[in-house]
Amino acid sequence: MKIIQRPESILETFPRKGGAEPDATHYCPGCGHGIVHKLIGECIDELGIRDDTILISPVGCSVFAYYYFDTGNVQAAHGRAPAVGTGIKRARPGSIVISYQGDGDLAAIGGNNILQAANRGENLTVIFINNAIYGMTGGQLAPTSILGMHTATTPRGREFSDYGSPMRMAELLANLDGVSFSARHALTTPAKINRTKKAIKKALQYQMENRGFSIVEILSQCPTGWKMDPVDSLQWIEENMVPAFPLGTFKDTPHDRLTPPEPANYDPDLVERIVRHKAEGGGEHIRLHEAPWADAFGGKGGQWDAIRMKVAGFGGQGVLMLGELAARSSMLQGLNVTWLPSYGPEMRGGTANCSVVVSTRDIGNPMVDKSEVLIAMNRPSLEKFEQDVQPGGVIFYDSSLINIEPSRKDVEVHPVPATKIADGLGMGRVANVVILGAIHKALGFPDAERIEETIRLISKNDKILEINRKAFQAGIDSI
Ligand SMILES: Cc1ncc(C[n+]2csc(CCOP(=O)(O)OP(=O)(O)O)c2C)c(N)n1
Ligand code: SF4
Structure with missing residues (x-):
């Protein structure tokens, strides 16, 4: 029998400064962030790494991820999660570091941060939420917005001549020697959600085995930013995002990293x-x-x-x-x-x-x-x-x-x-x-x-x- 329940790594209540204690997350109905939080929580539970895990929340809609995860939590400046994660991992090589980032955070302002951390083969796991838009700030163009997409800053649709093509980060990063695992998944069906979870678990396992940088890009629905209802947003991903961002594994070659010394x-x-x-x-x-x-x-x-x-x-x-x-x-x-x-x-x-x-x-x-x-x-x-x-x-x-x-x-x-x-x-x-x-x-x-x-x-x-x-x-x- 399969029991569906809240992962232990996700807190039961979400106390805030000032005493409020909401029992729901701050995410919009139908948002993909919540699903991915649950998957990460389940993987942490199943791998038994809760006490060692340090999750880095980015700037973006997931800035409050630290309200939800019963792990170590650090909040990084916009795009800097891979650098912060590098510092944490080097200072505490025994920890499991998860850099949780949106597409504006990872591919725009933090573009160089992610490239350098991946290229150095930092032993981190990056969970990359690609919702093709800046969700938190009102739906502006992101590097991953697809061609023709209407955003707050491209009301007539993204045009290649002005903004280039959507950036395929999972493929781009797979080209770097330091990367062990790079894959892209989606959350549009239960089967796909399960595959996403498997990829997250594998990425974390590689980190536990000290095999270098891993990233799981997840095509994630943002009904609010896309101005759609949640059901339509699933269809929109299948019809518009998946052709631009093919699902699959782009690299799976775990390499041995030099075991870093224990901190003095x-x-x-x-x-x-x-x-x-x-x-x-x-x-x-x-x-x-x-x-x-x-x-x-x-x-x-x-x-x-x-x-x-x-x-x-x-x-x-x-x-x-x-x-x-x-x-x-x-x-x-x-x-x-x-x-x-x-x-x-x-x-x-x-x-x-x-x-x-x-x-x-x-x-x-x-x-x-x-x-x-x-x-x-x-x-x-x-x-x-x-x-x-x-x-x-x-x-x-x-x-x-x-x-x-x-x-x-x-x-x-x-x-x-x-x-x-x-x-x-x-x-x-x-x-x-x-x-x-x-x-x-x-x-x-x-x-x-x-x-x-x-x-x-x-x-x-x-x-x-x-x-x-x-x-x-x-x-x-x-x-
Ligand atoms: C240095 C800095 N520049 C700009 C901002 C404004 N800002 C906040 S969230 C955000 C974009 C977030 O988009 P994304 O990473 O795609 O995450 P989402 O909100 O879609 O989950 C921006 C530009 C900021 N907080 N800090
Ligand atoms: S704006 Fe989009 S990404 Fe942000 S919480 Fe709402 S649905 Fe989720």
Whole structure:
């Protein structure tokens, strides 16, 4: 007996921000997205990969896919799902990554993203919903709109002379060496839906076997965008889309990919070896699991499992370099780190900031919106980021340039006359290293030995090295 039921990988209810909990999806009646969600859910269940699966939702009607799948979920910017998927898969090779994309997302704005990921043979599964139109934004022309098709932007129908032919992505991608599996299916009959499911399952199995890039293109009905009722839309696919997009398998040659190494932090011994190697034989090394914040962070850190720093100032102050120095030194200490720069449009004089996360654990998110530590090198940065510091956090600011005090009373504040000290040393641009000294003194990390190593890396000659060392010491003495 066959029991038809909701796959376990699809959530029972779909809670939203603000408390609403609709029991239906947001898709229009008759939309193909819902059918494909169910198929993916069934495949995940049958393969037993729910706990390992990370689904990337695109921009388009399926932007809310994360409301429905009881898996890991990440939402990517328009067309960027293959790049985001690449990052996730490389960071977590044991995960099963599904890049779920519409035709505007995959073939238009993300056209190069998909080509490059496929060409690199990234071990991902792409589910490509081809409904020949931009559904979400009101039915504009997509690269896959068929000739003669009336869309919001081609009211007289797509003409080859103006817009070329519909792009056959499954065939195009099949030509790339990195691709193991490329097929196109449709959802117009139960038999075809079953074939679609088989293809999705195969693509996922190939990923589980580490066989490289797989894509299943699915001709999917968009009754709303096509201005048809759901039944007519099935017929329209058979009569108009299938001739333009033949169904079938265009490549099925699973290849062996080099098994990617496990990420370093899965194995503390491996981490230790890497740290030793990087430090080229110098001194003691902290093992990842032996770096409790309580010691590393002036006794405070026990309450946080990561330290998130925002370093901000104007371009030319060495703000990004300061973040990098803190991140590199912490990395040499055996901690996990991320460093994410953010630039204003101007090269010098504009605003600049970077986000640094230092943790004993895996870092899921390199962005810093709430921070434990703020380093403000100019007044606008202090004013902008002060409120984002966690209660009990720490603010360092360049008191020679900032003529106000932070208003927060629930954080620790360290004014450091960094620019004045650096000018006194004859090199204003080492103000960032002065601040690093203050951080080391106040927080007890990063390790002085590791900071010395990173300072050596950035100092072009002995004279600059000496000034940097003095700046670091002056920072320590300043608080
Ligand atoms: C960078 C960016 N450019 C444009 C948009 C507007 N936009 C939102 S959805 C969409 C098209 C989605 O079409 P498709 O990928 O075919 O998905 P569907 O909605 O049909 O499922 C566009 C252009 C956006 N959100 N972000
Ligand atoms: S507009 Fe089209 S693709 Fe979007 S939810 Fe409605 S039917 Fe589905």
